[in-house]
Amino acid sequence: MMITAYEGAPEELLTVPQVMARLQLGRSAVYDLLRTRQLASITLGRARRIPAHALTDFIRIRLEQEAT
Numbered sequence: 001m002m003i004t005a006y007e008g009a010p011e012e013l014l015t016v017p018q019v020m021a022r023l024q025l026g027r028s029a030v031y032d033l034l035r036t037r038q039l040a041s042i043t044l045g046r047a048r049r050i051p052a053h054a055l056t057d058f059i060r061i062r063l064e065q066e067a068t
């Protein structure tokens with residue numbers, strides 16, 4: 001069963017370099033977020049992919065933390 005962002009549309013999966021560009025972070029920093037499970041990901045074969053909603057959730061949670 002495939003989880004979708006909204007009915008009828010497949011979830012966008014981002015590569016580590018795409019996440020690096022969006023967050024303006026280095027490779028090690030992104031892998032640290034993945035390793036500590038602050039940023040969710042899936043593994044397809046040997047490739048690591050980050051669902052777009054996981055990146056959005058990560059940013060939202062960080063913003064909420066900064067506001068408190």
